[in-house]
Amino acid sequence: MPQTSTTDEPIWLPDPAEAAGTRIARFADLVARRTGIVHADYQSLWTWSVQDLPGFWTAVGEFFDVRTSERWECVLDDAPMPTTRWFPGARLNYAEHALRAGDPADTAVVSVGEDGTTSYTTWNELRDQVGALAAWLRRRGVKAGDRVVGYLPNTPHAVTAFLATASIGAVWSACGQDYGADGAANRFAQLEPVVLFAADGYRWNGQQHDRRAETDALRTELPSVRVTVQIPNLGLPASTNADTVRWEDALAEPAQCVFQQVAFDAPLWVLFSSGTTGTPKGIVHGHGGVLLEHSKLLGLHLDLKPGDRFLWYTTTNWMMWNLVVSGLLVGATIVLYDGSPTHPGPERLWELAAEHRTSVLGVSPGYLQASAKAGLEPGRALDLPALRILGSTGAPLPAQSYHWVRDHVGPRVQVASTSGGTDIVSGFAGSAPTTPVWPGEISAPLLGVALQAFDIEGRPVTGKVGELVVTRPMPSMPLYFWNDPDGTRYHQAYFGAYPGVWRHGDWMTRTAHGSLVVSGRSDSTLNRHGVRLGSADIYAVVDELPGIRESLVIGAELAGGAYWMPLFVVLEADHELNEALRDLIKTAIRTHASPRHVPDAIIQVPALPHTRTGKKLEVPVKRLLQGTDIDQVAGREAVDDIAALEYFTRFVRPSANTGPTAHSTTTGVPR
Structure with a gap:
């Protein structure tokens, strides 16, 4: 239930x-x-x-x-999903609407760094910055349809760069600097961008992370990039590369905002899937x-x-x-x-x-x-x-x-x-x-x-x-x-199960x-005797228990028709997985979810792997347990802690037809 x-x-x-x-x-x-x-x-x-x-x-x-x-011909045409067209004939610009709403003197953006540094940008200042940067992009030859990318933390620079890109009808994409150069390139190289915005680094958990070397490495993997704009987030010395421009120099020449009118379905940005099941998919959305x-x-x-x-x-x-x-x-x-x-x-x-x-x-x-x-x-x-x-x-x-x-x-x-x-x-x-x-x-x-x-x-x-x-x-x-020129991947991703739905x-x-x-995800279904269960039902119980930091449950179909549903737990530092805690977990699941939700085994692990946005990697772990090679279950750059994913390889047996041994599943000690 x-x-x-x-x-x-x-x-x-x-x-x-x-x-x-x-x-x-x-x-x-x-x-x-x-x-x-x-x-x-x-x-x-x-x-x-x-x-x-x-x-x-x-x-x-x-x-x-x-x-x-320009006026549209209709609100939406009669074509079935996924080929439906919205407001054909209409022309507009996302950035124009984003920059018109606020009073010029009011604050549009508040930015807080981990060290407590806080900045305030008024609507008037934001418009001025976007206008100046958009004009600079135009002078660099950037035009509607070109791709501009950002290797950036969550600061006002990213907002300004995106809005300037959108204002001229160019296409934006970004990723955080916790990705290494290879991970960022797996996304950006697909787009063949012409401009790269990159910060000198970011702060996380009390530490500064210099990303200038990673930016240089990323730049070599993006041969289409004509110029890199370096943003002084940490105040580190700027690059002296001939094709690198400082952020303040790109904004130095004032200009009014000019908004390129584009088709209703003109690309605004490309977002990427997590990349845990292959090369990240570039998902294109319109203005x-x-x-x-x-x-x-x-x-x-x-x-x-x-x-x-x-x-x-x-x-x-x-x-x-x-x-x-x-x-x-x-x-x-x-x-x-x-x-x-x-x-x-x-x-x-x-x-x-x-x-x-x-x-x-x-x-x-x-x-x-x-x-x-x-x-x-x-x-x-x-x-x-x-x-x-x-x-x-x-x-x-x-x-x-x-x-x-x-x-x-x-x-x-x-x-x-x-x-x-x-x-x-x-x-x-x-x-x-x-x-x-x-x-x-x-x-x-x-x-x-x-x-x-x-x-x-x-x-x-x-x-x-x-x-x-x-x-x-x-x-x-x-x-x-x-x-995906013929739309095959798009159709398979969403419309393969129910035509037109x-x-x-x-x-x-x-x-x-x-x-x-x-x-929970239907591609990581738990199935007990033909009854489908959601992993969220188990997490809602287990993750609330004292001593449990986080949990992960997997239902793995093994060779020979065996089915194994282990629960992996990460414990707080002062707790251990003894029989008393196992009994507490089982009783809580049986009482607050159902007897079917009780796992076959409870195993302690040091950490759980997640996507970069914090989602538990249920499917990749399941595939690991079924014997798939780790490099085939997830792109390494898509995982927040690759060592946590690698740890699960110890629970795979060369012959999976009998499932993991009783010793390994009840104590968490691998064979």
Whole structure:
């Protein structure tokens, strides 16, 4: 069974007076005026939004004053996914909309370094920087369609470089400097970029990391690059290479912002998949689709508006960075933090939220669980009057964390657990100021997202685990994959299971009261006697137990028909995996999940491998246990700790038809 609330009673309900003043309430009023249909609740508005896609997205464009320089022929054509075209004929520019919303003297960007250094950039200063940098790019011959890349930490330089690139119709892509030169080149070389922006280094966990040598190595692997712009994040001496320009020199000559009008589906940026199953896929999104989707998500679902401050912990590797930058579209002040979220202590993000009076704070489920285990009391220890929404994404959020937020952050803070992906650079499901919140559940499908759970026959199901699918197109679905000229890889990735329907690869349950439970990746399914189980159900129990830092569960089909479901645990420093702890784990799983969820073995490991964005590598570990070579299960640069992944090779037997031995599975000592 999925991890859901033990009651049908919500843990959080909208305040009617507050809900009436939100952007989504005003949007519903606009819809009523346009259509004559009054929507009494969120469910009614959502149903209309997916039944009348042209009406809904036209209303979104009107509500957020999306401006086009040329009129569109239609909202969307009749072509099936994935070849649907949105607003053909329309021309616009994402950066133009991002830079128009704020008052010139107000703060557009707050940037905080791990060492506490803080800078403030006004809207007027941001426009001036973008205008100057865009003019410099033009003088360097960069034009619409060219690719510009950033090897950058999460600082204002990345925001300025991206907006300048977008303003001239060039295509942006970025990755963080925790990638080595080879890892960055695996992504960027596919794009044949003409300009590289690179910082001299970054800070993490109290240490400075000089990346000038890595930048030089990366530069040699990108022969198409004509010039590198060095950004003084650490203040190290600048490169003396003839084709390197200092950041301040690139911005030295003032110029007004000029926005190249491009087609609605012109490429805006290329985001890359994690690369854990092969060469990272370049996922291309367009100006118009991102503009509409992000305005809807940030403006209607998170109720962000001018005067609000928006902080979501991320790096430039992750799609959440792109979403944070889009906070500018709705006039919000974006707060950037570059560094470890737990340095110098686990309360770091809470302190930032208090200091900068953020309205929306976004964190990971792991951060909330770590805050609870550390005994933090953010609502009592800090001044958080502005905090309205606490967002969580990246993994399913267990029910216990909802209760912890209510009791230790504040009862009026809405938990906005979301599910989405790099693939759509947006969300499928989340919340709104008008939706209740149930512990362990995501409040509702997002507006305009025709979300369903499908059984194996492609039929919608409620109350049962099914495949998360989207049955109608979304504007921010990928335009295409880079270097996939006939669309074969794109089609296989999402449309191979159900023709004309997007299959995302997650297990999802729709509840009777309209909420959703996402219970893990469907490609890493646990299967006990024909019953499909979600790994999230086990993590929600085990990761809350004292002494457990983190856990990973795998269901591996072995030769000869054997099936092995081990649970790997990382323990706190002062704990050991003895029989008492094993019994505690088994009893907790049996009680709070089900007897089927109890693993075959519990094994202690020193660390778990993750993607660079913090997701547990369930599938690569599973394939390792099945005997696949480590270099075939994951690209080394895509893993945050390759030694942690290598450790799992000791649990593979040359002859897997009997499974690992009883000795190795019960004690964690490899043969």
